[in-house]
Amino acid sequence: MEFLAMGGYGYYVWGSYGMTALVLALELVSLRARRGRAVAHLRAGGLDHPAAPLAEVLR
Amino acid sequence: MAASNKYKLSSPAAFYPVAGRMIPWFGASAAVLAAIGLWIGLWLAPTDFAQGDAYRIIFIHVPAAWMSMFIYLVMAFWSALGLGFNTRLSAMMAQSLAPTGALMTLIALFTGSLWGRPTWGTYWAWDARMTSELILLFLYLGIIALRNAIDDPRRADRACAVLSLVGAINVPIIYFSVRWWNTLHQGSSVSLSAAPRMAAVMLAGMLILAFAAWFYTIAVALCRVRVIMLERESGSGWVSELFALNIVHLKKA
Numbered sequence: 001m002e003f004l005a006m007g008g009y010g011y012y013v014w015g016s017y018g019m020t021a022l023v024l025a026l027e028l029v030s031l032r033a034r035r036g037r038a039v040a041h042l043r044a045g046g047l048d049h050p051a052a053p054l055a056e057v058l059r
Numbered sequence: 060m061a062a063s064n065k066y067k068l069s070s071p072a073a074f075y076p077v078a079g080r081m082i083p084w085f086g087a088s089a090a091v092l093a094a095i096g097l098w099i100g101l102w103l104a105p106t107d108f109a110q111g112d113a114y115r116i117i118f119i120h121v122p123a124a125w126m127s128m129f130i131y132l133v134m135a136f137w138s139a140l141g142l143g144f145n146t147r148l149s150a151m152m153a154q155s156l157a158p159t160g161a162l163m164t165l166i167a168l169f170t171g172s173l174w175g176r177p178t179w180g181t182y183w184a185w186d187a188r189m190t191s192e193l194i195l196l197f198l199y200l201g202i203i204a205l206r207n208a209i210d211d212p213r214r215a216d217r218a219c220a221v222l223s224l225v226g227a228i229n230v231p232i233i234y235f236s237v238r239w240w241n242t243l244h245q246g247s248s249v250s251l252s253a254a255p256r257m258a259a260v261m262l263a264g265m266l267i268l269a270f271a272a273w274f275y276t277i278a279v280a281l282c283r284v285r286v287i288m289l290e291r292e293s294g295s296g297w298v299s300e301l302f303a304l305n306i307v308h309l310k311k312a
Binding site: 003006007008009012013015016017019020023024027028031034035038039041042043 | 102158170176
């Protein structure tokens with residue numbers, strides 16, 4: 001419990017570590033999904049120039 | 060013969076399997092180093108006399124801030140190479156680094172803000188260090204958006220390369236900002252030219268996490284560059300061959 005409290009700075013410390021873990025996890029998940037789409041596209045025959053929608057900006 | 064070997068890896072077809080073999084090693088190294096670094100940073104390192112436990116944020120803030128600048132320089136390097144030699148792989152390497160660079164910048168800004176609140180009494184100030192780091196985030200996002208706005212990948216490569224090289228001027232500005240201007244952000248606690256102004260165990264934790272961030276970035280960038288190759292070279296022979304082989308392999312299993 002004392003460990004989690006971080007001497008009263010728990011909000012800031014765990015907020016930082018938690019945000020970092022979340023962002024890195026999101027990067028890995030979205031990269032995996034992007035790979036899945038690329039592979040599915042190729043399995044389906046594949047076009048020469050697949051469109052890259054703007055929604056993929058942060059992938 | 061020697062010359063052809065030297066340039067062999069610069070073709071996506073040759074680099075794709077090599078990158079695939081390297082990813083697990085870099086990924087595993089990153090995981091092990093991160094585990095050790097977090098154990099040191101959160102558990103082993105003592106509470107700071109002046110800052111209390113809030114200082115533990117710097118164990119991720121400093122490595123993320125270093126990476127945000129370094130990734131940009133590497134991206135600019137690949138961009139310059141791509142512009143100069145017109146190589147597809149260099150441009151793809153630059154393309155694969157931008158999202159991870161943007162994330163590292165975001166982490167540096169976010170954790171810095173959460174550290175600044177209890178330590179300086181504010182989440183944000185428009186000082187030179189913080190403002191130039193925010194501009195770095197906009198540069199990364201601008202490069203990603205520019206690529207998405209241009210349909211022809213080779214034209215996008217050149218446009219992004221030019222923007223990356225122009226934006227590189229911001230990196231020394233970030234780095235030296237704490238010396239050139241009076242900033243709320245303090246000067247560096249670690250430099251190559253002087254003894255570090257922090258306890259050995261804290262320095263060890265920070266450096267180990269910096270290496271973890273390095274290996275993570277390499278693993279993710281290699282992973283992404285492989286996906287970019289599949290997306291961009293989907294019409295080429297080597298990708299079709301790769302998938303023909305995979306499908307045969309899957310049918311056997």
